[in-house]
Amino acid sequence: MKVSIFKPRTDSRRWYTALDWDKVNGKLFPYYLLAPSLIIIFGLTIYPIFYSFGVSLLNYNLLIPGKSFAGLGNYMRLFMDSEFWASLGRTLYFAMVSIAVQITLGMIVALVLDQRFVGRGWTRAIVLLPWGVPTIVNGILWKWIYQPNYGALNGLLYQLGFIKQYMQWLSDPWLAMHMIIIADTWKVLGFYVVLFLASLQSIPSDIYESARVDGASPIRQFIHITLPMLRPTFLLILVMRTLETFRVFDIIYALTQGGPANGTKVIGYMAYEETFRFLDFGRGAAVSIVITLLVAAFSLLYIRMFFDRDVQFS
Amino acid sequence: MQLKTKLTNKVLLYSLVAVIIVSSIAPFVWMVISSISTDIELLSTPPHWIPSSPIFDRYMALLGIGGDRVVSRIGPSFQLSITAFKCGVINSLLIGILATIICVVFGSLAAYAFARLKFWGREKLSFILLGTRMTPPISTVIPLYLMIKALNLMDTRTALVIIYASSSLPITIWVMGSFFQTVPKDIEDAAMIDGCSRLQALVKTILPLSAPGFVAATIIAFLNSWNELFLALIFTQSNASKTLPKVISEFSTAFAGIDYGLAMTGAVIATVPPILLALLGQKYIVKGLMGGAVKG
Amino acid sequence: MKRNLSILIMVLLVLATVAGSTIAxxxxxxxxxxxxxxxxxxxxxxxxxxxxxxxxxxxxxxxxxxxxxxxxxxxxxxxxxxxxxxxxxxxxxxxxxxxxxxxxxxxxxxxxxxxxxxxxxxxxxxxxxxxxxxxxNKYLFYNTQILRKAGFNAPPKTWEELINMSQVIQRKGLAKYGIAWGWSQGEGLMCDYNIFLRLFKGDYKLGDKWVVNTKEAVEALQFMADTIYKYKIADPASTSLDDREVLNSFLKGDIPFVLGWPFGWVWAKDPTKSRVVDSVEIALVPGLKKTGVVSASTSGxxxxxxxxxxxxxxxxxxxxxxxxxxxxxxxxxxxxxxxxxxxxxxxxxxxxxxxxxxxxxxxxxxEYSFPRPRVAWYPQFSETLRVEIHKALTGIAKPKQALDEAQKKIDVLARQFDRHR
CATH class of the missing domain: 3.40.190.10 (Periplasmic binding protein-like II)
Structure with a gap:
């Protein structure tokens, strides 16, 4: 390294040459690209979650003037409220039954649509149609179908001789819950079918070939090849569905408003009611924080399952 | 013998397909039939499956064709619902389009950074991104409510544009990112060797090649805002900002009482755009939403 | 010069504010x-x-x-x-x-x-x-045509009468049910419960305390459930209809009686909605012979x-x-x-x-309207009570059991609100 005595390197000079503007630009470049999105996501999602936690620590009821610090009071009262546990239980029940139904049906429909038949492309498109229906429209549509006096379901079942008398589909808590699951399944099933179809097609056909050569029956092929290969899809649906049940709202709002006898009041609906009907922001925030924590726990599970090896886009 | 089993298999297959098709579209058909039945026919037991004298007045009224005469035929008491519906269509379109533009523009920049560039905090940030993608709206709604109120943006379309953009942004980034990764890196490198800056390379080479990603992200973001009800219930009040889902929910709960004929007509109209989008973009959406989770 | 300018600006500003406030x-x-x-x-x-x-x-x-x-x-x-x-x-x-x-x-x-x-x-x-x-208020709407066919010339004055008339009408096959209620878990249910509570001479308050499980309340609720399960004069679909939807069967001419709000009256007279335009009449909500209360209604x-x-x-x-x-x-x-x-x-x-x-x-x-409970936390009060009432009406709980449960929850709410005050 030559050091010229005629041109001594001053500190400032060194600083200037050392700084490769292109490189610095290069280093910051990703952050420029990320900045707008990060500002939006931090400002409107992450910051509010923490703010929500703050609100949950307050006595903050719009019907009572003033706010005061409540500590964990809102949580304590919540955990002592049987209605809270009941609605949490309903949410999990909703998740479990809908997962079981939707995975089984989705699987069967996908297997059928994987066969060769005339009009297969069209059928696949038709199956996805209900997925596009806005949830509130789905709710009102099924409310009309289930209508006890003039609804299509009663009319159809009666004309076909399946029922002797018109039924009240949404009068009984247990029945209402299942009727909601049916309405929900109609809307989302197509999406799961398409997921299953995509992974069915990704199974190399030579595996089946060799199995057939070995004399394996179609049922054995299904159990030993298809099912294991679909495992990731099963898990994906399992977690996605569980997470989605925490945000179920529209369909309940349209069909039962949480009734009958609170039989369909899931946790998301409870949070809405506490906050925007009873105007108890403190308690509502506490419910929403509980939901957030549960969702976070399930999300971690989700990330663990699928993105462990590579947290980024894989 | 073999011919016979083949035949029964065929019959079985086609009948299963028939069941699948019928159960997928029967509710749609009933929705359309209800929308063109007269009030008297709607309330008949057993139901009139095929309307004897179909009417299209409700469609004309909701779409603003035919003027006051049509409105007076279906009942003047629905004038308010009809006005609200027309406003709802415009609001939903405006809000959906603006929120989608914000999502896709900002989202594609961020997605590019995640998919292609190495930087400090990349893994942590993508982890956070995944987390926010799962966040249900109820987790943030109280602070958002207080913020929107403090900014005096209650009952404005602006509020919903901002909120919908933020709620769809994580998934947009996610979807675009997984598409960007399918573009070979060589192409981009070649462009940069030719003297393009990174930004130019992004615009000139990667964006055109990941057009399917754009289609997917655009459709997903638009559908999210078009179909959203919960936040609209809270942040909108009047015709100035009410979206279609909110207007439709009021068809069944408002004081004027439920009118299934009108509700079904509104339902059909509100369902057409998302279904068309879902049909057109089917391939991309599925790929996008699977987001590399199930390796295809 | 500079000074003049600033004075000029000041004057203009003052003028502008004055003008602005008079114009706006x-x-x-x-x-x-x-x-x-x-x-x-x-x-x-x-x-x-x-x-x-x-x-x-x-x-x-x-x-x-x-x-x-x-x-x-x-x-x-x-x-x-x-x-x-x-x-x-x-x-x-x-x-x-x-x-x-x-x-x-x-x-x-x-x-x-x-x-x-x-x-x-x-x-x-x-x-x-x-x-x-x-x-x-809520009024009794009745269908004169059905009543006349069954041999009745006047609307019922008491619920006992209404039950009797409905049973006759049902026996003669003139209608499937006598009445339908808007008893889904909404506010409409509260309005009807309020009527029956008054008919049985009940109230929501004992002294300073909110009490919902009084003997009268249990009787009232039992009577409501009885219209469906014992007397079988009410459409069992009632528990999933709201107080708007319930009008459908009446407007179609399927049932002779319904409790309705004034807007229902407007609908009943609207030929695009109603097939009973010429046969609908309005009367006081019937009283109760048992208690001697002449009539009761809920005001909206x-x-x-x-x-x-x-x-x-x-x-x-x-x-x-x-x-x-x-x-x-x-x-x-x-x-x-x-x-x-x-x-x-x-x-x-x-x-x-x-x-x-x-x-x-x-x-x-x-003159017979009876106010719903005048409580500062009415939305919660009503929802809590309605949910339990609904349980009794759908047969999940006995009336006494349901109202006891409601009382427990209302006590908790009352304490919560009092503590804050």
């Missing part, structure tokens, strides 16, 4: 449920022709008005002046300090003209907080109130004065059958009576 007219912001918008527009026109101020109308979905108003008023800067105040929400608004008492504004002769029923609903703790809350009165944060209370009052004047009430009635009438003089108006004979029954019914 005062604005009164009026909130109305969306179904009241056309009426509010008419009042706006009258108001603006009389005063040098403008009215801004903000419409709100009917079922969300309470939440929206409280959330707006709670921040203290709602920007609203006049709001609709439903009878059940007046206590919650007042306890939160949102409303201005109107007593000092109301002229004596106007006060004397208000029907007793309306005054009762619009008053809380001795002060009047809203005006124009009509006495929109909604008046106009002034927010305490309003900066223009005097002008806001002028708006209310016009909106609740006898002229406007009469006009609304003639124009859109709006039976939101709160004044004796309007009920007695010969011209109106000739055209709308039902007003006579409606006025009579106001």
């Amino acid at each position: 007219k005062e604005t009164i912001v009026v909130v109305t449920p969306s179904n009241g918008a056309p009426g509010a527009e008419r009042v706006k026109r009258i108001f603006e022709s009389k005063f040098d101020a403008t009215i801004e109308i903000v419409t709100q979905a009917y079922n969300l008005t309470h939440e929206k108003i409280v959330t707006a008023a709670a921040s203290g800067s709602a920007g609203y002046d006049v709001i609709p105040a439903d009878t059940v929400y007046i206590p919650s608004y007042v306890e939160a300090g949102f409303l201005t008492p109107l007593d000092s504004y109301i002229p004596k002769d106007y006060l004397n003209d208000i029907t007793a029923g309306s005054l009762k609903e619009m008053t809380y703790k001795g002060k009047i907080y809203a005006l124009g809350g009509g006495t929109a 009165a909604s008046g106009l109130a002034i927010l305490s944060s309003s900066k223009n209370k005097a002008l806001a009052w002028e708006y209310i004065r016009i909106a609740t004047s006898p002229e406007v009430q009469k006009y609304n009635m003639q124009l859109e059958h709006n039976q939101n009438i709160s004044l004796k003089s309007v009920y007695d108006d010969p011209e109106l009576l000739a055209k709308f004979p039902e007003l006579k029954v409606m006025r009579k019914q106001t």
Whole structure:
């Protein structure tokens, strides 16, 4: 390294040459690209979650003037409220039954649509149609179908001789819950079918070939090849569905408003009611924080399952 | 013998397909039939499956064709619902389009950074991104409510544009990112060797090649805002900002009482755009939403 | 020079502010449920022709008005002046300090003209907080054609009679059921329960305490359930219909009786909606022979109130004065059958009576109206009670058991609200 005595390197000079503007630009470049999105996501999602936690620590009821610090009071009262546990239980029940139904049906429909038949492309498109229906429209549509006096379901079942008398589909808590699951399944099933179809097609056909050569029956092929290969899809649906049940709202709002006898009041609906009907922001925030924590726990599970090896886009 | 089993298999297959098709579209058909039945026919037991004298007045009224005469035929008491519906269509379109533009523009920049560039905090940030993608709206709604109120943006379309953009942004980034990764890196490198800056390379080479990603992200973001009800219930009040889902929910709960004929007509109209989008973009959406989770 | 310039600027600024304040007219912001918008527009026109101020109308979905108003008023800067105040929400608004008492504004002769029923609903703790809350009650609608076929010439005066008539009608095959209820888990259920509670001489309060599991309450609830399961005169679908949907069967001519609000009466007379235009009649809600109560009804009165944060209370009052004047009430009635009438003089108006004979029954019914509990946390009170009532009506719980459970929950809520105070 030559050091010229005629041109001594001053500190400032060194600083200037050392700084490769292109490189610095290069280093910051990703952050420029990320900045707008990060500002939006931090400002409107992450910051509010923490703010929500703050609100949950307050006595903050719009019907009572003033706010005061409540500590964990809102949580304590919540955990002592049987209605809270009941609605949490309903949410999990909703998740479990809908997962079981939707995975089984989705699987069967996908297997059928994987066969060769005339009009297969069209059928696949038709199956996805209900997925596009806005949830509130789905709710009102099924409310009309289930209508006890003039609804299509009663009319159809009666004309076909399946029922002797018109039924009240949404009068009984247990029945209402299942009727909601049916309405929900109609809307989302197509999406799961398409997921299953995509992974069915990704199974190399030579595996089946060799199995057939070995004399394996179609049922054995299904159990030993298809099912294991679909495992990731099963898990994906399992977690996605569980997470989605925490945000179920529209369909309940349209069909039962949480009734009958609170039989369909899931946790998301409870949070809405506490906050925007009873105007108890403190308690509502506490419910929403509980939901957030549960969702976070399930999300971690989700990330663990699928993105462990590579947290980024894989 | 073999011919016979083949035949029964065929019959079985086609009948299963028939069941699948019928159960997928029967509710749609009933929705359309209800929308063109007269009030008297709607309330008949057993139901009139095929309307004897179909009417299209409700469609004309909701779409603003035919003027006051049509409105007076279906009942003047629905004038308010009809006005609200027309406003709802415009609001939903405006809000959906603006929120989608914000999502896709900002989202594609961020997605590019995640998919292609190495930087400090990349893994942590993508982890956070995944987390926010799962966040249900109820987790943030109280602070958002207080913020929107403090900014005096209650009952404005602006509020919903901002909120919908933020709620769809994580998934947009996610979807675009997984598409960007399918573009070979060589192409981009070649462009940069030719003297393009990174930004130019992004615009000139990667964006055109990941057009399917754009289609997917655009459709997903638009559908999210078009179909959203919960936040609209809270942040909108009047015709100035009410979206279609909110207007439709009021068809069944408002004081004027439920009118299934009108509700079904509104339902059909509100369902057409998302279904068309879902049909057109089917391939991309599925790929996008699977987001590399199930390796295809 | 510089100094002159700054003086000039000062003068201009002052002039501008003065000019600005005289040009900008005062604005009164009026909130109305969306179904009241056309009426509010008419009042706006009258108001603006009389005063040098403008009215801004903000419409709100009917079922969300309470939440929206409280959330707006709670921040203290709602920007609203006049709001609709439903009878059940007046206590919650007042306890939160949102409303201005109107007593000092109301002229004596106007006060004397208000029907007793309306005054009762619009008053809380001795002060009047809203005006124009009509006495929109629930009435008994009946189908004269079905009744005549079954050999009855007059509507039932008691529920015992109504049950008997329904059973005869059902036996003769003239109708599948005698009555249908709007007993889904909504507010409509509370309104009907309120009627039966009064018929059994029950109440919601014992001294200072909210009590919902009294002997009378249990009897009332048992009677309600009996109409479905014991007497079998009520459509079992009742428990999943709301108080709008329930009108469908009546308007179709399928059932002879229904309890309805005034808007239902308008529907019944509308040939695009109703097949009973010529056979529908209105009567007092039947009484109960067992207790000797002649009749009872629930009022859905909604008046106009002034927010305490309003900066223009005097002008806001002028708006209310016009909106609740006898002229406007009469006009609304003639124009859109709006039976939101709160004044004796309007009920007695010969011209109106000739055209709308039902007003006579409606006025009579106001004398028997019974307020729902006047509690500051009404939304929770009602929801808690309704959920348990619904359990009894769907057969999940026995009435006593359901009301005991409701009592437990209401005790918790009451403690919670009292502690904060």
